[in-house]
Every structure is written in C-alpha cells, then in structure tokens.
Amino acid sequence: MRPGPGGEQHPRRSFLSDFILGSQDGLVNVLGILLGLSAATTNLRIILIATLAALGAESISMGAVAYTSTLARRRLYLSEVEREMREMRDVPEIEREEVRAVLSGWGLDGSDRESLLDHICRYPRVMLEFMMAFELRLAPVEEHEARNSAAVVGGATVAGSFVPLVPFLIPSLSVFQAVTGSLVLSAAALFTIGWYEARTTIGSVWKSGLRMVLIGLGAGFAGFLIGHFLGASGV
Numbered sequence: 001m002r003p004g005p006g007g008e009q010h011p012r013r014s015f016l017s018d019f020i021l022g023s024q025d026g027l028v029n030v031l032g033i034l035l036g037l038s039a040a041t042t043n044l045r046i047i048l049i050a051t052l053a054a055l056g057a058e059s060i061s062m063g064a065v066a067y068t069s070t071l072a073r074r075r076l077y078l079s080e081v082e083r084e085m086r087e088m089r090d091v092p093e094i095e096r097e098e099v100r101a102v103l104s105g106w107g108l109d110g111s112d113r114e115s116l117l118d119h120i121c122r123y124p125r126v127m128l129e130f131m132m133a134f135e136l137r138l139a140p141v142e143e144h145e146a147r148n149s150a151a152v153v154g155g156a157t158v159a160g161s162f163v164p165l166v167p168f169l170i171p172s173l174s175v176f177q178a179v180t181g182s183l184v185l186s187a188a189a190l191f192t193i194g195w196y197e198a199r200t201t202i203g204s205v206w207k208s209g210l211r212m213v214l215i216g217l218g219a220g221f222a223g224f225l226i227g228h229f230l231g232a233s234g235v
Contacts, residue, residue: 014070016200018149022062022156023193028216029058031164031186032223035179039224042175048168055161063154070149074141077132084131088124095131096121102134163189164220183217190216 033054037047088095099120103113121127132138167173167181194212198205 014145014149015152016197018066018152019156020193020197021066022153023160024190024212024216025062026055026058026157026160027163027186027189028219030055030161031182031216031220034164034168034182035220035224036226038175038179044168044175044178047175051165051168055158055165058161059154059157062157063150066153067146067150070141070146074143074146077138077141080136080138081128081132084128084136088127092121095127098135099127099130102130160189183220186220187213187217 030051033051034047037050041047084095096117100113100117103117108116119126120130132140164182164186166185167178170178170181173181190212191209194209195205197203197212198208
C-alpha cells in the first residue's frame with residue numbers, strides 16, 4: 001500500500017495484478033500436474049519429483065517474464081517521452097492541436113477549452129504528462145518496478161505452487177487422499193485470491209471468488225484428463 005495525496009492508503013499500482021498472476025499461475029500449474037500424474041501413476045516419489053521440478057522451473061520463468069515485460073513497458077514509455085518532447089519542440093502547433101482534440105473529446109469547447117488549453121501548453125512538463133496520459137494512455141514505469149514485479153510474481157508463484165502440493169507431503173495420506181486434500185486446499189486458496197481481488201478493487205467477493213475457483217479447477221481438471229488418458233493408453 002502507498003499513501004495518496006491526502007494521506008489515504010492506495011494499493012501499489014502493479015502489486016495486485018502481479019500477485020494474482022503469480023499465485024494463480026503457480027497454483028493452477030502445479031494442481032494440473034499433480035492431478036495429471038496422479039491419474040497416470042500412484043508412485044508418490046515420481047509425482048513429487050516431477051512436480052517440484054516443474055515448480056522450480058515455473059517460478060523462475062514467471063519471475064523472469066515479469067521482469068522482462070515490465071522492463072519493456074518502461075522502455076516503451078521512455079521512447080514515447082522522447083518522441084513527444086521532440087514533437088513539442090519541432091511541431092508545437094500540431095501538439096497543441098492534439099491537446100485541443102483531447103479536451104474537445106471531454107466535451108469542453110469555447111473559451112473554457114481555450115483557457116485550459118493555454119494553461120496546459122504554457123508549461124512543458126504539464127503538457128508532456130498530459131499527452132502521455134490522455135493521448136497515448138501510457139503510465140510511467142519506474143526503474144525499480146521491473147525488479148519489484150519479478151520478486152512479487154516469482155514469490156507468489158512459489159507460494160501458490162505449494163498450496164496443492166501440501167497434502168502430498170504428508171506421508172500418512174494415500175495418493176487418492178492427497179488428491180482430495182489438494183482439491184479442497186486449492187479451491188479455498190483460489191476463492192481467497194478472488195475475494196482479495198474484489199475487496200481491493202470492486203465487485204462481488206462471492207462472484208470473484210467463485211470465478212477464480214471455476215477457472216483454476218477447470219484448468220486442473222484438464223491436467224487430470226490428459227494424465228488419465230495417457231495412463232490408460234500406456235504411454
């Protein structure tokens with residue numbers, strides 16, 4: 001969370017999406033692997049080795065993707081800033097018309113529009129920020145955001161991946177019991193993720209939670225079907 005201008009707390013811009021991306025992906029990926037392997041074999045050692053290998057690879061991959069994609073967004077933003085600054089210097093009248101077009105699109109006209117237009121264009125930084133936000137619809141990406149995004153996505157992927165895995169780490173449970181426990185824990189975790197999303201943004205916590213459960217368990221069931229048919233076919 002970060003304080004707003006009046007001191008109120010706001011969620012950090014990318015944390016929610018990064019957290020949901022990592023936790024949901026890790027949980028669903030591992031759940032699908034566990035269900036698929038459990039349908040194909042009852043060898044717990046093989047199930048654990050394959051799942052832990054997938055967990056490690058998935059976590060590193062997701063963190064790396066988050067880093068490179070955020071870095072790409074930063075580079076795009078900076079390149080557009082340079083282009084806008086060059087156009088403001090070389091073709092100021094065209095840029096002024098672009099600001100006027102945005103204001104007209106908001107329903108402003110006449111002296112009100114021209115007065116606001118003069119104020120915006122009088123200050124280069126204000127004009128630049130205005131064009132970036134309202135013409136190009138690009139948000140600034142700070143230098144540290146790529147590292148933060150990689151850490152959040154990678155950490156959330158690890159955390160999410162362990163949820164369906166926990167029952168398989170209990171020696172006294174059979175594979176069937178572990179699968180049942182994994183489904184229950186995964187459904188609860190997915191609902192919690194959806195609940196957190198709705199509480200942080202807008203919407204019904206029940207709808208958001210159930211939607212997340214259906215998406216996650218549906219993907220996991222696909223893994224079960226693949227494992228079942230491959231196991232039955234002797235592949």
